[in-house]
Amino acid sequence: MQFRSFLPVMWRQSPLLGIALSGLLSASLLSNAAPVAVAGGVTSTWCTTRGGNAVASANGADCVINLAKTGSSQIAIVPPGEVIDPAEAISNGWTIVNDRAVLVVKSDATLTWLEAIADASLKYKAELVQIQSTSDQNAIFQLVTDWSRNGLFYWVGADSVGTSGNAQFYSSASYATSNLVWDGSTQLVAFSSGEPNNANGIEQCLEMYPSGLLNDLPCTEPPEGGYIAERRLPPLAPETVADCAILEGWYVASGLTVPWPTSRCCGYDNNAITCDNGRITGINLNDRGLKAPMPVNIGSLTEVTYFSTTGNGITGTLPASFGELSKLQEVRLYLNNIGGPLPPLLGLKSIFQMIISGNQFTALSNMTTLTTLRAIFFDGDPLSGRVDDMLPTGLQNCIFAYVGSTLGDIWTCGGYVPPICVRDNLPGPREGTEADGCPPKPPPATTTATETTTITTSTATQTATTTSTLAAPQVVGGGVTAAWCTARAGVVVDGTCRLNLVETGYSQLEIVPPGEFITRSDALSTGWTILNDRAVRAIPNNGITWFGAVAEASRTYKGELVRVQSPADQEALFGIVTDWSAADLKYWIGADSVLNVGTVLSSASYAATEVVWDSTTKIITFRDGEPNNFFGLEQCIEMQNSGLLNDDKCSQTDVIAGYFVERRLAPETSTMTVAVQPTTSTSTETTATVTQTETTTLTTSYTPTTSAVVTPTTTVLEATTTLAQATTTLAKPTTTAARPSTTTTAKPTTATTKTMTRTTTATCSSVFERCGGIGWTGPTCCRPGSQCVVQNPYYSQCLQVPNNPSCAGTYAQCGGIGYTGPTCCQAGFACVVVNPYYSGCSPV
DSSP states (O other), X not given: OOOOOOOOSSEEEOTTTOOEEEOOOOGGGGGGOOOOEEEEEEOHHHHHHTTOEEEOOTTSOEEEEEETTXXXXXXXXXXOOOOOOHHHHHHTTOEEOSSEEEEEEEOSSOOOHHHHHHHHHHHHSOEEXXXXXXXXXXXXXXXXXOTTSTTOOEEEEEEOTTSTTOSOEEEOSGGGTTOXXXXXXXXXXXXXXXXXXXXXXXXXEEEEOTTSOXXXXXXXXXXXSEEEEEEEOOOOOHHHXXXXXXHHHHHHHTTOOOSSSTTOOTTHHHHTEEEETTEEEEEEOTTSOOOSOOOTTGGGOTTOOEEEOTTSOOOSBOOGGGGXXXXXXXXXXXXXXXXXXXXXXXXXXXXXXEEOOSSEEOOOOOXXXXXXXXXXXXXXXXXXXXXXXXXXXXXXXXXXXXXXXXXXXXXXXXXXXXXXXXXXXXXXXXXXXXXXXXXXXXXXXXXXXXXXXXXXXXXXXXXEEEEEEOOOOOOOSSXXXXXXXXXXXXXXXXXXXXXXXXXXXXXXXXXXXXOOOBOHHHHHHTTOEEETTEEEEEEEOXXXXXXXXXXXXXXXXXXEEOOOOSHHHXXXXXXXXXXXXXXXXXXXXXXXXXXXXXXXXXXXXGGTTOEEESSSOBSSOBOTTOOOOGGGOOOEEEEETTSOEEEEOTTOOTTEEEEEEEEEBOOOEEEEEEEEOOEEEEEEOOOOOSOOOEEEEEEEEEOSSOOSSOOOEEEEEEEEEEEOOOOOOOSSSOOOOOOOOOOEEXXXXXXXXXXXXXXXXXXXXXXXXXXXXXXXXXXXXXOTTEEEEEEETXXXXXXXXXXXXXXXXXXXXXXXXXXXXXXXXXXXXXXXXXXXXXXXXEEO
């Protein structure tokens, strides 16, 4: 070696064991040096190969050897170091290098070579690292991160003790004590230039330089870095060898070097490949350059639950054996070039999510029996052919193509397609024809109907007192109604709603009776806040799930999770919580995307199909980048401490502080006196109209209080009944309803002086509610200010009519102290005072 100053004092205290070690250089004193008792990981074989002798000691047996420079040294004989599981090793800071775990141990209290052996054994159940080749040496060199320090060196496991000073170095590992690593002809390790030189005949141990090369050094001279230790890995099971070989063959076929030691794929690259009991359970090899076709025997990885190989450019077709992975739960194959039709996949009995977008798949295979499948994505795949009666009924997310992306020629022949696959404005399948192989459609039925309608109104002239009550919406106290359930593709069974959630599978909610209204006075006296037409509260409950909040709101507060109707609503709710100081604090609100991740619905039972957010509707306000349905699992909505919203897992409990609950206000009543004149109208006609609409316009005079005697005034009271013309066109022959006769009678009467006009019409859907689509049996008309717009064959929705640019927008501000903008609202909306500083446009 190139000598450096070392051990400048006559004696020093061992930092590890408190043993006095001789630091003398004089050869004349070496024979008088006292024996050194060091506890370390050596075996009797290790001892005898170094010319030592095993002697009895308090430890059971020691190895007494003669080291150059110190004379006789005594080391405890202990069992070889224990093996360590690769996953455990990685989690504790070890690195897998060529079939063993390696750890760089830094030591401010510098250790001699023997002390390093003892420290590795006692602290880490390890030995000094055995360097197996020059490439192995380089890999170990890369593990040291602080080579910049001048004079830094690390002990490694090789020595020439017992070779009589010959330039022969053997591994110091107890399991490889006879392994020659360097002599004149064998050079498994690489030395610095001019080394080893065994200067003064006392350099018998090896250290690694900052250059990565080795040097021989006296075993008693401590380097300033520390040492490098290793632990062996368990013997490989045959199943592990077989599993790893499948992936290793894929790398080789792709022209790549296998990035792990042969058959040691488990734990590779921070668990990119996970194993359990010797079998591969997870594969996460994204963007690795695996361009070769997937191995045909990939189905032999029978324990795999997660399979992700995105962005590799994989070619060929999906092997038939892939459909035999019965434990596979999630597969991500997007952004590859896998083509051809999908093979039979009915063996995927545990599959939960399939993302196979961005490939070249040309046709579906039958997946109807995959009852666990919740999400599947085909976007960018040039699918063609029939797609009905091919997918399972439990899907909660499904996309054939996004708007603007290419969709292959796919069609249906009248069979079942999950509604979630044909939602919003996303491209979907067309209706198939006989040319596509669909069966011929039956001819349309011919219907002729005769209907006689008699309408009679006969009431004596009278003055009556009645009570007018606002129409009560059907409210469920935080539980769910059948409508709420079916709006989320759920099934009503034994009085409960059963949903298939992407994250947790089946969830079951009790269907409860309608909740109670609360009067304004009762709400204000019990801590509720009045917000528009309901009472709201923030309920603290740390760690409650979204469904837990739904249930508690119903049973404890006779309410439901709050419905956010506008940005002003959202701001007002945010102000109810007085302490948002905790980091990332969250409160659940009444909105969810259980049916469709691209559409957020109100969770209020009386507005179960109301869209509050989608690509065009923005009634509620999310934080930037949200909702993003992260990992396809986020379906419930929370308010964060910024006042903005975020989608989260419905089972999330971390930093959930509670939820917002609402109760509908009890309707108020008014009293009026009504006088009605009798009219009679009879009409008989023949028509093919199945439904006839009657509109009654009633003009009355009333007083706001009950009175038996009123001051007479002369007013004409008109009671007019009109049958609207109704025309229905059927297949030939066609019958058109005749216009009915109308009789109008006007007669003066005595009534009060104030006049009110009221028109009663058939119930129509509110803005954003459903108004049509295949299977829809509800209203097909929309309330004033909105119109029924077809979204897809299965769903039509009431949307607002085009805006009047001179008036405030929907849900926008229209008044308040300091406000200078427009004070009128769009059709179907009215300016409602929220507080002296804010009035907003709300639906009428």
